[in-house]
Amino acid sequence: MTREQRLKKRYTAEKRFRLMGIGAIAIAIFFVFLLLLKVFSTGSTAFVKTTIQTEVDFNKELLELKDVANPNIEQIKSAEFFDVTYKAATGLFPYSNAEEEKDVKQLLSGNYELEIKNYLINNPDALGKKVMIDLTASDDLDQLHKGNFPRDIPEDRRRLNNFQLNIYDNLLEQGKIKTVFSNYFLFSGDSRDPEIAGVAGAIIGSFFSIIICLIISFPIALMAAVYLEEFAPKNIVTDIIEININNLAAVPSIVFGLLGLGMLLGVFGLPRSTALVGGITLSLMTLPTIIIACRASLKAVPPSIREGALAVGASKVQTVMHHVVPLAMPGTLSGTIIGLAQALGETAPLLLIGMVAFVVDVPSVPTDPSTSLPVQIYLWSESAERGFVEKTSATIMLLIGFLIIMNSLAVWARQKFERKW
């Protein structure tokens, strides 16, 4: 082999190596986009729902309000809505037998009776009149309208039969089927029916957990970091604490779930499935992470600050509390926010302390049973209905949105208040 040939070979190897590096990065970036694309393409439709314009006859006789001249809200609330809703639902399309009647009714969501009732409560003027109301369609019709169900497969493999498809086409032609912003997804609790299931409960549950996590972990982590960075004598106890914190930061999150189950629920008897226990468990999990971040930012404060304070007669505690900690605040804050973002996305420990319960009501205090956003994602992704797939993706979009906001907040806090020494 001549010199030129060898050189050429070496340069080819160089180029190959470089290309492999680029390729590795390209693959990683490709995965990021694939993941986001998958989530966003399936999830965006969950923010809208399909409605069917239905004629509802608020007949006083059917409502059993005939004898009342001017019924007030209370009387309307206690009126008999069965006949009205039945007539409205079955009046969507003419049918010939009981089977078909059921098919017609199943085009509306399980919640349509309540929707009709709420309409009258909000618009008492409609009493005695025939009005057109946009009622939420069932999950199957919703998915069909959004194009998630193929139509050209045999009838027995479809969720909607030929008769129902026929009604759908008919209603579509009349312009009665609309796509509107879904009031359920963001503002209601979980449900077995995908079309009326929402994430409000999970959002509130996550919010409570994160707040509790913040209240517990931030002060403790900051004080621990101050002790280890500023006060700790160099001895075996300090060494043990330090090794312990570093190891704890790498313990799998599910182990903290076992700790929560065994200690918080088992020994201390705290209420199961609640955001309170979830928050405490998450705070134990994020504590080491936040301690490490706080220590790094305390370390970044130059010694001259401390020496200056000590020189004018401040005590050690005054030096630390009046000068070092305030100067390290941007770093500690952003570290805390990043730790909380990690806690927000955490699922496994919450599964073990029972935050996977099916909770319809939106929790109002941290001791109510609740779920959290990631757990809701897990729960819905295990459900069989097609409608929950888009809900899952949409919940992921929300969760990622919250995480992006928190991380940008952390970056902002650091950049805004950071000082160059």
Add this chain to the structure above:
Amino acid sequence: MNSILLATLVLFAISSFYFGRSKIKKVALVRSIEPKALPKFYGYYQALWCSIPAFLIISFWTFFEPIILKNLIESRIQSMSLNELSKDELNLIYSQIVSFSQGTFTGQISNGIKSGVETYQSLLSVSQGAKIVLFFCAIIIASLFSFNQINKNVHARDSVEKIFTIILFLSSAAAILTTIGIIVSLLFETIQFFTKINPLDFFFGLNWSPQKAFMSDPANMTAQEAKDLREAFGAVPLFAGTAFIAFIAMCVAVPIGLYSGIYLAEYASNKQRKWGKPIIEILAGVPTVVYGFFAALTVGPFFRIIGENLGINVSSESALAAGLVMGVMIIPFVSSLSDDVINAVPQSLREGSYALGATKSETIKKVVFPAALPGIVGSILLAVSRAIGETMIVVMAAGLAANLTINPLEATTTITTQIVMILVGDQEFTSAKTQAAFALGLTLFVLTLILNFIALRIVNKYREKYD
């Protein structure tokens, strides 16, 4: 009850602060002496003395009152009842007593429980009374003591700062408490588990089927049941599945992560670094449940369709799908850690190599990489420990059946999956199944602890070498 006491305490503390502050001024004025510290420190001094003992009493009561009451009541129930009661029955009776006396119990209760309720309430009122008396005694005695000290013009700042330092120390000890809590709660259940199941059967048994293990009374268990129980908790398939999925994940993460780390550290321009690094780190910020969703709904079915087209039977929950997605999750971990260790290699090594005429890739392969190797090995070990402990991806995508297989296209299960499967839903603490989950948890904890310990040591040692 506690909230009222705490509110009282806060009020006392605040007024103590003002009291202490004005007291020292008066003392200084009357005796015309110089206070040894600023007046506000005497305020803090008085407030701390007033609140800390009383607060300790409240905390002590909150933690130990239920436990002591429970033991007292249970021993009384035990002595009252004719036959020996099991722990579960005692627990049930006790919780009925508690919920009835709190007014949350609906339904009929027997006379025995009614008398239990009476005992419980009388004990409770004694304990609450004792708590309140002690609480106020503590406030009064401690306040008088500190009042006396202020009169003597002690150095208040020193004392306050000492207490402050102690509080700081206690916070940093919280991490130790967490570790102790983990070990105690895991060990406690695990030991009970190992009294029922031989540890050898657990660590070396080849068959995992906890659903078969119905714990009937150990005394009159048939031979078949005993055999079933012994063979239900062989954890080898779980260890193998965990190792297998972690191996697949590392096959994905190590090459991609390492190459991108090398590229970012050695080749990338500033602009490429500025864009590439954060995008890769998005992968680290995505919650694991999202990866699980991705694996279960996109990657798994994708492999199955490919398999169908090739005529291979691929289960929709496969080790391959879970491992692949887990690998993607770990890429940023490996890449940023190896980026760091490569950056820590001194520039002089590279320049020496260039001076000998080596190309960039030759320098990286022959000089930088060997120099960074210990750090890279350390970071890979950290990544392995993360893969072993990862839960959501495997729960959602790897399957539940404990197959002892090395076929990546079949469903496999892992330690973490089984912990979740056993503990989600209702469980009773005494059943062998629940305790098995804790035994698995302890195994996982020890395993990751060893890996982390080794990895951190390697990384730190390596860092010191070039500092």
